[in-house]
Amino acid sequence: MEALQSYLDYYKNEFDRHHHLMAAGETGGHHHHNPDPEYWGKLLNDVRDNPERWKGKRAFDFGCGCGRNLYNLSTLAEWERIDGCDISKQNAAYAEQWLHKNNTSSAVGKTWENNGKDIQPAEDGYYDFIMSHIVFQHISNYSVRYSIMSDMYRAMRDGGLCSLHFMDMSTASSYFEDCLEYKNCVVGNPQYLIDDFVKIGFKDVTCDVGSGIGYGGIGKTYYIKGTK
Numbered sequence: 001m002e003a004l005q006s007y008l009d010y011y012k013n014e015f016d017r018h019h020h021l022m023a024a025g026e027t028g029g030h031h032h033h034n035p036d037p038e039y040w041g042k043l044l045n046d047v048r049d050n051p052e053r054w055k056g057k058r059a060f061d062f063g064c065g066c067g068r069n070l071y072n073l074s075t076l077a078e079w080e081r082i083d084g085c086d087i088s089k090q091n092a093a094y095a096e097q098w099l100h101k102n103n104t105s106s107a108v109g110k111t112w113e114n115n116g117k118d119i120q121p122a123e124d125g126y127y128d129f130i131m132s133h134i135v136f137q138h139i140s141n142y143s144v145r146y147s148i149m150s151d152m153y154r155a156m157r158d159g160g161l162c163s164l165h166f167m168d169m170s171t172a173s174s175y176f177e178d179c180l181e182y183k184n185c186v187v188g189n190p191q192y193l194i195d196d197f198v199k200i201g202f203k204d205v206t207c208d209v210g211s212g213i214g215y216g217g218i219g220k221t222y223y224i225k226g227t228k
Contacts, residue, residue, distance in 0.1 A: 007141060007180040008087075008116035014182060015088035019066075038210040042223040043133060043165050044076065051077040057128035060084060062119060062152065062164075063135030064111055067095035073131075074105035082107050083122070085114040117144050118151035128160045137167045140179035146196060153200050156228040162202065166193065168219030186219070193224040202226025 040048055047054055054077035061069040064084030073082050082105070086092040096111040114120065130152045139145050152162055172186040173179035187193060190207040197205045203226060210221035 003180050004117075004141075004144075007182075008144075010182055011116055011138075012087050012089070015086070016090050019088055019090035019094070038221060038223070039133065039165075042208050042210055042221075043131065043163055044072070046161060046163065046225075047073065047076045047129060053077075054079060054129060056080045058082070058126060058157075059129040059131070060119070060122065060127040060152075060155070062114075062130065062132040062148065063087070064095050065091050067099045067111070069131065069133055070095060070099055070108060070111070071102070071104050073129075074099075074108055079105065079107040081109045083109045083127075084111045085119055085122075086111065087114060087116045089113040117147045119148065119155055120151070122151075122155040124154055125157050126155055128157050130156060130160070130162045131164065133165045134167075136164060137169050137172075137185050140173040140177070140181060140183040140185050142176050143178050145185070146200075149196065150200050153202060153228060158228055160228050161225065162197075162228075163223065163225045166222040166224065168221075170219075187222050190222055190224075193222055197224060197226040200226075202228065 057079060058081045059073050059079050061073065061084035064070055064086050070082050070084050073079065084092070084095060086095065092111045092113045099108045112121070136145060149164070156162060166185070166187050168186045168188065169184035172184040175185065175187050175189070175192045190209055194205050194207050205224070205226040208223040210223065
């Protein structure tokens with residue numbers, strides 16, 4: 001337990017340390033990934049292509065950084081509420097302030113610092129759409145990733161959709177390794193993601209494998225989806 005907490009604390013400190021880069025206006029916060037066609041066509045296509053389905057619904061972004069995904073979600077549908085969390089306290093606080101300052105949708109709600117292993121204090125059965133982009137590849141510990149995905153399921157409404165992005169990166173731990181170092185994760189086999197989603201309880205599970213072209217061709221990308 002002590003080793004796990006040290007691991008989570010390291011991640012918190014590391015992302016807080018890089019907050020100034022994440023918050024560097026349109027050049028930071030991963031805004032340069034917005035043109036990636038896989039982002040819109042594989043991760044967010046269910047929202048982009050069916051905005052009426054999500055009208056009056058609630059969305060959540062895990063690893064919200066400085067607010068890019070929250071903003072993009074606000075442009076795709078008339079949500080009742082959009083929330084997010086980040087392991088960095090500075091990023092989470094900045095995202096909420098930046099979104100309200102830039103007059104985005106009134107649906108934008110709260111962002112908070114999470115503990116690194118779940119999405120607390122999100123309520124049970126609260127969200128209709130949960131997403132994450134450019135986050136899970138940085139979580140090298142399998143047990144932590146599984147805990148987060150399980151907690152997403154808890155926080156989803158029946159009929160809700162979870163859409164998560166993974167990718168293979170170098171200097172990484174293998175998918176099932178309970179690594180307690182600051183590394184990246186390699187999925188390698190999309191069936192691993194599918195099996196975990198099914199084990200957690202998700203239905204209608206699919207995993208679309210992308211080229212990773214929007215990330216400098218560093219490796220395959222994975223878009224895992226499931227409903228509750």
